[in-house]
Amino acid sequence: MMEKNVANTKRDGLLHPSIDKVVVIEGTHAASHAVKLARVQVIAAYPITPQTSVVEKLSEIVSDGDLDAKFIKVESEHSAMACCIGSSISGARAFTATSSQGLALMHELLHWAAGSRLPIVMVNVNRAMAPPWSIYVDHNDSLSQRDTGWLQFYAESNQEVTDTVLQAYKIAETVSLPVMINLDAFVLSHTSEPVALPKQEIVDEFLPARKASFKIDTSDPKAFGALIGPEAYMEMRYKLYRAMEDARSVIREVDRDFAEKFGRSYGGLVEEYMTEDAETVLITSATAVSTARIAVDELRSMGFPVGLMKLRVFRPFPVDEVRELAKHVRKIGVMDRNVSFGATGIIYQETKAVLYNAADRPSVFGFIAGLGGRDITPETIKEIFSYLMNHDEPESESVWVSLKTSDADQGARPFPETGAGIRRSEGVK
Amino acid sequence: MGQIKYQLPPDEVLAPGHFACPGCGATLTMRYALKALGRKTVVVIPACCWSVIDGPVPYSAAGVPVFHTAFETAASTASGVKAGLDAQGDHETTVLAFAGDGGTFDIGLQALSGAAERNEDFIYICYDNEAYMNTGIQRSSATPFGAWTTTTPAVSPKAEKKKNIIEILAAHRIPYLATASVAYPDDMIAKIRKAKDIRGFKFIHVFSPCPPGWKFEPEDSIKISRMAIESKVFPLIEIIDGIDYALSKEPDGIPVRDYIKMQGRFRHLNDEQIGIIQANVTEDWERLRAKFAPTRKVSRSRRDESTGENKSSQTRNVTRTKNARKRAQKSRG
Numbered sequence: 212m213m214e215k216n217v218a219n220t221k222r223d224g225l226l227h228p229s230i231d232k233v234v235v236i237e238g239t240h241a242a243s244h245a246v247k248l249a250r251v252q253v254i255a256a257y258p259i260t261p262q263t264s265v266v267e268k269l270s271e272i273v274s275d276g277d278l279d280a281k282f283i284k285v286e287s288e289h290s291a292m293a294c295c296i297g298s299s300i301s302g303a304r305a306f307t308a309t310s311s312q313g314l315a316l317m318h319e320l321l322h323w324a325a326g327s328r329l330p331i332v333m334v335n336v337n338r339a340m341a342p343p344w345s346i347y348v349d350h351n352d353s354l355s356q357r358d359t360g361w362l363q364f365y366a367e368s369n370q371e372v373t374d375t376v377l378q379a380y381k382i383a384e385t386v387s388l389p390v391m392i393n394l395d396a397f398v399l400s401h402t403s404e405p406v407a408l409p410k411q412e413i414v415d416e417f418l419p420a421r422k423a424s425f426k427i428d429t430s431d432p433k434a435f436g437a438l439i440g441p442e443a444y445m446e447m448r449y450k451l452y453r454a455m456e457d458a459r460s461v462i463r464e465v466d467r468d469f470a471e472k473f474g475r476s477y478g479g480l481v482e483e484y485m486t487e488d489a490e491t492v493l494i495t496s497a498t499a500v501s502t503a504r505i506a507v508d509e510l511r512s513m514g515f516p517v518g519l520m521k522l523r524v525f526r527p528f529p530v531d532e533v534r535e536l537a538k539h540v541r542k543i544g545v546m547d548r549n550v551s552f553g554a555t556g557i558i559y560q561e562t563k564a565v566l567y568n569a570a571d572r573p574s575v576f577g578f579i580a581g582l583g584g585r586d587i588t589p590e591t592i593k594e595i596f597s598y599l600m601n602h603d604e605p606e607s608e609s610v611w612v613s614l615k616t617s618d619a620d621q622g623a624r625p626f627p628e629t630g631a632g633i634r635r636s637e638g639v640k
Numbered sequence: 641m642g643q644i645k646y647q648l649p650p651d652e653v654l655a656p657g658h659f660a661c662p663g664c665g666a667t668l669t670m671r672y673a674l675k676a677l678g679r680k681t682v683v684v685i686p687a688c689c690w691s692v693i694d695g696p697v698p699y700s701a702a703g704v705p706v707f708h709t710a711f712e713t714a715a716s717t718a719s720g721v722k723a724g725l726d727a728q729g730d731h732e733t734t735v736l737a738f739a740g741d742g743g744t745f746d747i748g749l750q751a752l753s754g755a756a757e758r759n760e761d762f763i764y765i766c767y768d769n770e771a772y773m774n775t776g777i778q779r780s781s782a783t784p785f786g787a788w789t790t791t792t793p794a795v796s797p798k799a800e801k802k803k804n805i806i807e808i809l810a811a812h813r814i815p816y817l818a819t820a821s822v823a824y825p826d827d828m829i830a831k832i833r834k835a836k837d838i839r840g841f842k843f844i845h846v847f848s849p850c851p852p853g854w855k856f857e858p859e860d861s862i863k864i865s866r867m868a869i870e871s872k873v874f875p876l877i878e879i880i881d882g883i884d885y886a887l888s889k890e891p892d893g894i895p896v897r898d899y900i901k902m903q904g905r906f907r908h909l910n911d912e913q914i915g916i917i918q919a920n921v922t923e924d925w926e927r928l929r930a931k932f933a934p935t936r937k938v939s940r941s942r943r944d945e946s947t948g949e950n951k952s953s954q955t956r957n958v959t960r961t962k963n964a965r966k967r968a969q970k971s972r973g
Binding site: 433 | 679680681682684691692694695696697699700702703704705706707708709710712713715716717718719720721722723724725726727728733750751753754757758
């Protein structure tokens with residue numbers, strides 16, 4: 212039933228009167244077109260695969276005069292973020308895009324942007340960290356930036372990339388925090404999908420020109436970011452913390468507002484799929500969600516009560532949504548496309564952390580899959596469900612799925628074709 | 641020599657009550673820079689002494705908006721500020737990046753080179769006190785040969801020559817490049833004003849004495865600055881488009897020893913080492929001298945300012961500046 216709703220929303224979305232045109236474009240260009248629609252004033256970027264096509268398209272858009280923006284072609288990602296910081300404190304709307312090593316190089320300035328409370332929006336095309344060199348997807352690059360004070364979104368489709376960039380500026384400028392929008396390398400960044408581009412005038416209504424609540428102003432000279440002692444630093448950090456807490460309701464409101472204007476909604480921080488009567492639910496993010504939808508459909512058709520929670524926003528973490536889910540499911544599996552060495556998958560850690568003090572605590576299982584672009588197929592997801600359904604408790608903190616090393620049998624098995632040998636029900640909670 | 645009359649702009653933009661040490665060259669530099677640029681100026685300050693001098697939250701002595709930024713990002717942040725103002729239709733406000741030698745010669749060199757190559761339209765002033773003074777006198781690539789710092793102890797003082805930042809920037813062919821000294825405020829202000837009127841990237845390298853770092857009495861700051869010029873350690877020059885060199889002040893050519901003997905950071909040096917420094921300074925001066933057009937007459941000293949010779953030099957400067965502006969505009973398309 213929920214599936215039908217989602218499909219209808221999507222279909223209605225493509226026919227919505229807000230649409231200017233539907234184009235078939237890759238994920239990177241879905242970002243570029245949104246930057247144009249958001250009337251960004253300063254773009255600063257440095258090339259890195261697979262982000263480059265975001266800014267290549269933008270340089271065309273700016274050169275053609277379709278967007279009145281300053282495009283600074285800097286000599287590093289570090290300088291790209293510094294330019295965004297400089298232009299944002301001057302009151303302008305700023306954008307950059309990067310991947311992996313470039314994001315890591317920006318790390319210091321990610322703190323600077325958030326600490327300065329600047330509403331910069333950045334697209335990060337998720338790419339595995341080197342060495343060894345890899346240009347393929349995993350999420351260790353962005354999740355390593357977890358504690359910098361940036362909001363983090365993970366997109367499932369090209370349409371969601373476009374829509375999230377538009378939402379991101381509205382959210383960022385409301386809470387005075389920067390936003391990072393993540394999309395999977397190649398799986399999304401270089402895959403073409405139909406994308407409905409909205410009409411400029413409706414975008415302008417949804418996202419008016421930025422009105423900075425503070426900026427450098429020669430008629431009211433102030434110093435920003437000066438030395439501060441122990442008597443006030445902590446309060447400034449508390450304000451940043453509060454802004455991130457408040458961002459949860461702002462994200463939900465902006466998504467509702469967006470749905471009203473454009474006919475598409477992403478559920479705010481999470482989107483649930485077949486969870487209503489589910490006993491076993493998988494939490495995952497980004498493009499793996501689409502794959503997981505297929506696996507859930509297949510298992511549902513075989514009569515297994517499984518469901519899916521798409522983690523659209525990682526920062527701020529969807530505490531309430533995860534706790535609400537925990538109230539009515541028996542088991543939660545978390546599939547991480549990342550790993551924190553010395554611990555587990557990062558979303559798994561966070562999921563367990565928010566449930567520890569909750570009244571309802573189902574068993575939570577951690578799975579690591581798809582690192583460095585390893586394909587995540589419906590079979591991968593079904594393997595995870597077979598493990599989930601046949602175990603009462605996790606045997607280890609991290610089950611690495613489809614690992615090729617012989618000494619590392621983690622106990623996940625291919626899902627039998629007929630479902631024979633898989634426990635059919637945990638009983639309703 | 642007679643009494644020197646300075647004609648400095650009267651507006652004191654920089655307020656008293658800042659956190660500088662007595663005799664600080666960096667603070668005089670900011671005072672003169674803001675006199676030259678006026679209140680419609682935004683200053684970007686990376687980690688350096690001025691991160692402290694401007695005052696802690698909620699104070700600010702500068703009198704203009706200040707954005708404190710990360711150590712290596714003076715040039716990149718200033719590029720962003722300028723782009724942001726431009727994008728909002730503000731083409732009037734001057735953007736000034738104000739950084740020490742560590743943030744310019746060392747950690748900020750990449751961003752500086754990037755901004756210079758892009759010919760970003762702002763002024764970069766490096767106040768060079770020849771070491772990491774804010775962190776406690778550690779050597780930088782701007783520290784001269786033979787100097788003591790806390791990371792080059794007297795038993796093994798700095799073995800390498802100072803990095804030639806001017807030649808690095810001249811190689812970028814930026815429209816305006818100059819050196820300045822707190823001993824010559826009128827020259828410094830004239831150069832900063834000239835920079836303000838030129839479109840594109842402007843770099844001003846200021847010799848900035850540091851009493852606690854160089855080990856001398858604060859009242860000798862100006863004297864030492866003057867001796868740096870007279871001994872040819874720090875020539876006062878202008879370079880247009882990275883090609884056209886002009887000398888602002890002909891040095892008297894006093895021995896480098898006289899300059900060195902004023903400062904405790906060189907106390908350990910023997911005659912042989914001082915001889916090496918003198919030879920280096922002489923060689924560098926000859927190399928620099930060769931870059932001036934042989935027929936060019938230059939302003940010989942401040943004492944000559946009323947002569948016709950100097951006037952013609954000023955006229956030439958104006959012409960060159962106009963050309964530079966034209967070229968800068970052309971390069972920006």
